Ligand SMILES: NC(=O)C1=CN([C@@H]2O[C@H](COP(=O)(O)OP(=O)(O)OC[C@H]3O[C@@H](n4cnc5c(N)ncnc54)[C@H](O)[C@@H]3O)[C@@H](O)[C@H]2O)[C@@H](O)CC1
């Protein structure tokens with residue numbers, strides 16, 4: 462699914478109005494109807510609903526919702542944030558229409574007029590939407606904080622008030638919503654981690670915006686959906702043998718961190734790879750061969766950490782390096798040798814990335830078939846500090862093009878930046894995956910997919926999606942608290958089964 466900017470959404474509204482054709486008032490009615498139906502379906506209409514409106518079109522949505530709820534006999538009180546200026550045309554028209562249904566309309570001009578909100582109240586936030594052009598201040602900021610700090614359930618229309626569509630609102634006041642009802646497609650602000658606590662659960666409602674605009678408009682970023690996953694995933698042929706699915710090499714583990722090697726090995730095997738060889742310090746051979754009998758192990762010359770590359774690198778279809786390898790000088794040397802000698806697709810994770818950030822000259826050795834999988838801290842070590850998630854995303858896109866690599870920024874809605882400028886947010890996964898070893902599992906999956914012939918972009922999209930989906934299955938059965946990284950691998954089978962079912 463394409464992710465649009467505030468400007469693109471405005472143009473999409475205008476395109477629909479001109480080409481359907483439809484009036485902007487009718488389009489607002491559709492948006493309000495979709496929101497009202499959602500409120501009725503979710504049974505929020507059994508409580509008293511307080512609707513807070515600005516005087517732009519977001520406020521117009523709020524007034525229309527109020528009228529539609531009153532028609533359904535739902536008790537509603539309306540508050541209008543008074544700016545002293547006339548509202549937008551569609552706001553004014555909806556205010557006229559609302560006067561036929563209620564007199565319970567209050568104009569807010571001071572904090573004394575703010576209502577007390579109770580636990581069972583529902584608040585509709587229709588103060589500001591995509592028209593926000595400066596941080597909130599003064600009485601409006603006070604009102605947003607008053608609502609956010611109340612025990613009421615807050616449902617934001619289009620965006621929580623105070624949230625910018627395309628840039629950070631990190632230092633500013635923003636409504637803390639429990640649900641956000643947005644229209645048609647995601648906006649970047651609804652996907653970044655720093656906004657997650659303000660958006661609550663995001664629900665996209667269809668309002669019949671013109672499909673031709675969507676089809677013909679290029680988006681800088683997309684959300685992974687079933688359609689893209691279906692187009693990437695290749696079902697196995699009935700007559701396949703293990704030689705068809707590649708031989709992967711994983712360089713992982715050090716003394717005390719053999720567990721990372723085991724986690725990545727198990728995940729790699731469960732991703733469908735034909736053969737797996739682990740290269741690990743000699744201290745890792747017994748635990749690895751015991752825990753993962755399906756993998757071959759070839760030991761390093763060193764007992765406790767990696768110091769050399771395996772012989773005959775040409776045997777391998779794909780290579781993963783990083784889980785638990787630590788930061789020894791000799792390990793940095795082994796990484797350098799690997800980058801010089803190996804030209805097959807490669808995943809670099811964890812300490813391999815930390816070594817890259819310590820020895821900046823190693824980045825020059827990255828070839829075009831590399832996937833880097835930093836979490837935010839590793840990303841910062843590699844590429845420097847960024848002020849907020851929007852800047853980090855922008856930098857990831859810049860670096861993916863500059864280094865000619867796929868960069869996977871792990872986290873809430875993991876972000877994938879590809880060298881050709883395309884970029885993706887993941888739609889699967891949950892906070893239960895923020896647990897030790899979760900990244901090691903992803904390295905194993907990505908390496909396994911690369912070995913099976915998926916290119917770096919395909920492997921990153923499919924792997925990140927499957928990893929998150931396995932996490933969702935694990936959380937559903939075990940809880941986000943109790944699930945561990947090993948459970949991600951255990952549920953990978955269920956995730957693959959879901960792909961096969963949707964791929965018929
Ligand atoms: N036909 C359309 O264009 C549709 C618009 N829709 C709604 O319209 C919204 C956008 O409406 P508008 O463009 O009127 O914008 P808003 O209603 O978001 O904002 C209204 C005005 O508030 C002012 N403002 C901006 N930042 C402010 C701040 N910090 N403090 C005080 N005032 C501030 C600006 O002058 C802005 O134009 C969407 O978010 C959506 O809810 C929907 O009804 C769907 C159809």
Ligand SMILES: [K+]
Nearest residue numbers: 586589618620
């Ligand atoms: K809003």
